[in-house]
Amino acid sequence: MESTPAGRRGILAWASIVVATAAIAIVVWVVTTLGATLVHLHPAYPVVLGAVLLIAPLALWRNIVRRARRRGWRAVARAVTLVLAAAGVAAIAWLKPFAAAQPALTAMRSDAYVRVIETATQITMAPRGETAPAAQREVGVFFQPGALVDARAYAAVLRPLARAGHPIVIAKQPLNIAFLATGAFDAARDAHPAVTSWVLGGHSLGGTVAALQADSGQTTSRAPAVGLLLYASYPAGDLSSSLRIPVESISGSRDGLATPAKISASRSDLPADTRFTVIRGASHAQFGSYGPQPGDREPTIPDQDARTQIAAASLSFLAVISAEGGSGR
Structure with missing residues (x-):
């Protein structure tokens, strides 16, 4: 030609x-x-x-x-x-994702306390040895990353939960969009039969999808959803009457995306006894380790301080659920 x-x-x-x-x-x-x-x-x-x-x-x-x-x-x-x-x-x-950065990359390494296993579709952070009572080891956390965020970016903030005894599963989403990973929770339950109860969590859009999964998964007889953990996130609709499990909403006062006003407005869409924890000075991107994010505001506290407070609030929430034998109420 x-x-x-x-x-x-x-x-x-x-x-x-x-x-x-x-x-x-x-x-x-x-x-x-x-x-x-x-x-x-x-x-x-x-x-x-x-x-x-x-x-x-x-x-x-x-x-x-x-x-x-x-x-x-x-x-x-x-x-x-x-x-x-x-x-x-x-x-x-x-669709180019935000790549994970330190200290999340270091948190991806196994040690004497936490074993990290990475596959093509998920990251598992499993407690090693008898690091916690059985009640904690039986309550796992399934976590949905925020939109366009490398799943490894949440390793540093979630690792303390694994070290405290809770198995952690972080979903790797197709194209890094949580709505394309709605079946990942069922896969995690099948892969971890020793976990008898699950707290579903997520950051930003991942939290929105986690809320939907928690709502539909709370009535199942096999490893039900017993709690919802929102990181700088809120549900897409009104779950105030249908969601009958404990909810913890952790947000940042300097968040430019899930703004304080949006978090406040979400109160009417969540159960009346939802716990709201505000990390003063924290931004949207400080809930992970992936660098600055367009549209976000500048934080006024160091990343390490934000992670420490986020992990502490999460552990406090999980302790209540574990103390109640996985029901939280």
Whole structure:
């Protein structure tokens, strides 16, 4: 096939070349900036990147050597495909996650107190030895990360809970979106039969999904949801009457995303006896270890102080549930 002179290419051909080139450039940018983080994500995002890196060069080559312009319905179909492709390229850039940073990376290492196991779909932090009474070891925490956040970013704030004796499971979400991991809680229960009760938790959007999972999981006879732990989060709708388990809402006074006003408004959507703990000076991103987040406010306390207070409030909540034999009420 002969090469097409530049002047004979149609607008759609040039647009296709631009989109294909942009797709290649964005994938290279994502891979370069994320580096080793890619292998720690749920496989869905790396698979999407790989597919784009295979398809985009082929599309680029075809549009460079193509001779004839398409007209009629074929041109319309090609234009629609091009628009969808452009939207997909933008989505790939938007879906680039916040990578876990220290001290979360160090917290991912096993030691004499906590064993850390990472798979393609979850992270488990299991207490080692007889570090806590059986009542605590039987109450696990299933945690949903915030949107577009590397699951490892929560290892540092959740590790104290594991060291205190509670098995922790952190979901790795497809494309790092909690709504795509709604079945992860059932998988965690199947994988950890020794855990007889679960506290569901989550940060930001992950907390919103955790609230839905807790609401639907509280009536099951097998390892039910016995508590809800919200990190800078609130439910998507009114759960004040349907949710019959203890709830702890931990938020930051400097949160620019789950703002104090939004947390206050969520009181009417949660049970009347929900515990609300406000970490003075803490921001949205301080609930994990992944760096600053657009739209957030500057914290006025160090990251370590925020993590310590968040973990302490979480442990206090879990202690109440464990003392009640996994019911919390």
